[in-house]
């Protein structure tokens with residue numbers, strides 16, 4: 051009988067038996083196999099874009115919906131929506147500017163809209179998947195009203211997208227804003243109203259844990275006066291500060307209100323302390339980072355991103371001053387003159403610089419005050435350098451920066467530079483750089499990786515959290531040191547499997563017995579079920595596991611998947627640390643926050659993206675003889691190299707003999723290279739709206755082959771290796787790849803001992819393709835236009851596939 055797929059190892063053809071169960075599945079009629087529905091998130095986005103088509107809104111009163119049209123992606127996968135009204139405003143930016151493409155992409159696009167107001171809704175589960183929150187922001191351009199000193203993130207609840215859209219409609223053509231009482235149920239939220247005459251928030255603010263009550267506000271008149279925005283900030287500085295003063299660790303923020311930085315409070319304190327400028331008394335509580343520099347250096351913008359990445363509060367001294375005074379800085383200058391403003395500034399900043407954990411952006415002139423200068427000596431002071439011309443370009447015409455209205459601004463600039471320089475503990479050149487790039491550099495300096503002999507760490511800065519991925523031999527034995535806040539968690543839930551008992555025991559031994567909740571499961575695809583999730587969750591509930599406890603997954607891809615999903619669901623989300631024990635999990639799957647369980651109809655259909663607080667890859671464990679997931683790991687290492695480019699391929703080729711022999715050094719090098727490559731992509735595109743999809747290279751073919759053969763791609767590298775070869779042949783057929791580059795694939799995979807040939811039946815392959823998550827009126831493939839040049843969403847005709855499969859079987 052003809053089998054769906056016949057695979058051969060390294061050229062020598064070897065027939066694989068298809069297990070009966072799998073053969074049965076492969077032979078089932080297509081309509082039984084196909085899953086008709088989109089994932090919920092996709093569906094919702096689809097609905098949003100259908101409800102608000104661009105043309106309709108434009109015709110209906112000067113409001114435009116902008117979406118990501120210039121991306122390659124399917125519009126249904128576009129998570130962002132901008133609504134531009136005809137209010138004469140001109141700048142919008144992502145609420146999550148930590149997400150670089152988002153912020154800057156929309157910044158550009160909003161400029162295209164001309165002088166219009168903008169509202170961006172991010173249909174988003176980035177920060178708190180369990181709430182499926184949306185973020186929105188409105189930032190006005192520099193010529194009018196609010197300066198572009200950074201977006202004001204709003205938290206909206208699960209129905210945030212549509213609701214915000216609704217508000218937009220209600221506001222009509224002349225007003226902008228978001229008004230929704232439902233936004234106010236956020237823990238420690240502040241609600242601020244912005245009016246168009248001011249650049250800063252004014253109005254009510256929430257107090258501590260109490261949801262602010264906005265019902266007393268007559269929203270309508272404000273709207274008529276063009277009051278614009280309800281903004282909920284994520285931090286309650288007062289509350290946290292008070293707690294710290296009392297020597298208490300601030301209560302962890304509620305999941306869903308905003309993300310909790312996996313770097314954790316205590317760990318960043320240590321790291322910040324290492325910078326050496328914080329006096330011993332202050333070091334106990336104060337973790338203050340102060341940004342200084344000239345106007346337009348990006349203090350407000352970058353400071354907010356740094357705070358976000360650290361999970362620390364952010365305070366902009368100008369905002370605080372304006373809030374206290376109830377008027378804009380411009381008004382203070384106009385009515386009372388600069389000396390009056392400086393006096394207020396000194397008092398407010400001096401108070402601000404007292405003990406607290408915060409990232410603080412000072413106004414450009416504040417650091418010049420001698421008293422403030424003295425206070426700065428006990429903090430980490432980051433000087434953002436900017437060339438004069440660039441600063442002027444960034445803030446050109448901002449009516450709310452009064453100094454710009456005066457002459458001799460360049461002289462002021464020149465006079466101030468030496469003062470900034472003298473106060474700085476860290477100097478960052480912002481010339482020509484993106485704000486998020488600057489922020490990440492600051493973060494890297496603030497939170498240096500731990501010193502781990504023979505090991506290394508990569509800082510991952512995703513929207514869902516900032517954390518280290520560590521790799522190195524024997525890291526298992528120092529796991530508790532590498533898991534932030536492990537010392538303070540009441541329970542450590544270790545989810546593991548029998549075959550990794552040695553590693554699990556080594557991890558568990560680092561915590562006292564009464565804190566450890568051990569959960570065992572099979573590290574096998576068949577364990578990725580709701581039943582297993584329920585069983586683990588019940589065990590955790592029985593032991594009264596709380597949100598501030600930690601889930602630790604110790605095992606291969608399946609364990610990491612299940613532990614990740616449990617951690618993202620239990621208590622609506624709790625900290626997760628992953629200790630991957632297999633090569634495939636270390637080099638690939640444990641990084642990036644994806645988790646999933648499967649349904650009988652298809653693999654990984656139920657899952658979330660929940661970033662861990664640490665990934666600890668003990669490469670000696672993955673390299674052990676007999677340890678599972680090894681060839682699957684080699685396939686992913688090869689994939690990263692082919693996506694990365696020729697030098698990455700050369701590096702893996704150089705390691706290939708060592709990798710085949712499971713030499714610890716080679717495994718370590720390869721895991722580091724893979725983590726490095728994947729981390730960079732995940733940081734730029736956490737939710738797979740763009741380039742993260744490239745990481746599926748070879749997987750669409752691979753999953754189909756897996757389905758047809760019954761092989762398990764989390765154990766065996768064959769499906770993905772053959773999948774990449776198939777993709778390479780297809781790319782050659784389509785004129786994307788040269789024959790030589792197809793040979794690069796084969797040489798690399800051969801060198802790693804992976805399979806490069808297979809006989810695959812076209813009809814069955816196409817049937818299996820329909821199960822792919824990216825399927826959309828036809829299979830959507832990641833192909834290469836050259837080594838290191840991936841493209842996504844490519845289709846293939848039956849003829850092209852047929853020729854490619856022929857080559858896959860023969861060449």
Ligand SMILES: Nc1ncnc2c1ncn2[C@@H]1O[C@H](COP(=O)(O)OP(=O)(O)O)[C@@H](O)[C@H]1O
Nearest residue numbers: 198199345346347348349350351444483484485
């Ligand atoms: N690195 C950067 N590159 C380009 N524009 C930036 C950068 N940093 C900030 N900006 C923009 O420059 C303007 C001024 O930034 P802001 O953060 O208010 O500076 P500051 O607080 O130092 O005066 C804003 O419109 C902001 O979006």
Ligand SMILES: O=C(O)C1=C[C@@H](OP(=O)(O)O)[C@@H](O)[C@H](O)C1
Nearest residue numbers: 344345346368413414415451452
């Ligand atoms: O340089 C200055 O003297 C000022 C800078 C402004 O802050 P930014 O530096 O954030 O623009 C603000 O404090 C005020 O307009 C005065």
Ligand SMILES: [Mg+2]
Nearest residue numbers: 199349350411
């Ligand atoms: Mg500022």
